[in-house]
Amino acid sequence: MKIVLTLLLAVSFSFANYSIYYGDLKLGIIQDINTIKQNYLKIKVTSSLAKFFLGKKEVVYYNDDSTLQHTNKDTKYKRDKYHIIDVLKQSISNQLADGKIHINKEKYLNIKKKKDYTFQYVSKGRVKSDGSIKIKEAQLISLIDTKNHVKIIKN
Numbered sequence: 001m002k003i004v005l006t007l008l009l010a011v012s013f014s015f016a017n018y019s020i021y022y023g024d025l026k027l028g029i030i031q032d033i034n035t036i037k038q039n040y041l042k043i044k045v046t047s048s049l050a051k052f053f054l055g056k057k058e059v060v061y062y063n064d065d066s067t068l069q070h071t072n073k074d075t076k077y078k079r080d081k082y083h084i085i086d087v088l089k090q091s092i093s094n095q096l097a098d099g100k101i102h103i104n105k106e107k108y109l110n111i112k113k114k115k116d117y118t119f120q121y122v123s124k125g126r127v128k129s130d131g132s133i134k135i136k137e138a139q140l141i142s143l144i145d146t147k148n149h150v151k152i153i154k155n
Contacts, residue, residue: 016139021151025050027059030152033140036089039066061085082129082148083109083121091117091133091140 018030020043028045035042040062045051056076062068063080070077080086087109090096096117101109110120121129131145143152 017155018140018152019155021153023149029155033088033092036085036092038068039063039085039089040068041085041088082145083107084129084143084145084150087111087119087121087133088140088143088152091135091143096133096135 016033018033020027020030026047027050028043028047030041030043032042040060043059043061045054045057045059051057054076056074058072058075060068060070060075060077061080061084062077063083063085068077083103086101086103087096090101090111096111098111098113101111103109106125107121107123110122112118117133117135119129119131119133120127127147129145130147131143131150133143134141139154140152141154143150145151
C-alpha cells in the first residue's frame with residue numbers, strides 16, 4: 001500500500017509546475033519539482049527584470065546534500081541556506097509531521113500542524129526562516145516563506 005501511495009504521489013507531482021516569487025516579483029517557473037529528490041530545484045527565469053539583474057536564464061537552488069556540478073554558464077547557482085528544500089522534500093514525500101527536525105547541533109526545523117503546516121528554521125537560537133505550507137489531496141499547493149519573501153505556488 002505504501003508503494004502505491006508513493007507512486008501516486010510521485011506521478012501527481014511530476015505533472016504539476018510551480019511559479020516562484022521573490023517578494024512580489026515572479027522570478028520564474030519550476031517545471032519539474034522531482035529534482036527535489038536530487039536536492040535541487042531548477043527555475044526557468046521568465047521575468048525580464050530578473051534576467052537583467054541575474055544575467056542568467058536559469059537559477060538552480062540547491063542544498064548542501066546536492067551533488068550537482070556547477071558547469072552551465074547560463075545558470076546562477078544559489079545555495080539553500082534556510083533549508084527550504086528540506087521542508088519541500090518532506091512535504092512532497094508526505095513525511096511532514098509536527099515536531100523538530102534537527103539538522104545539526106544548533107540548527108533545526110520546527111514544524112506545526114494547524115489548518116496548514118507552519119515551519120520555522122532556527123539557527124543559533126534565531127529564527128532565520130518562517131512560513132507556511134499548504135498541501136491538499138497529497139499535492140503541494142504552496143510554500144510561503146514570509147521571513148525571506150519567497151513563495152512557491154502551484155499553477
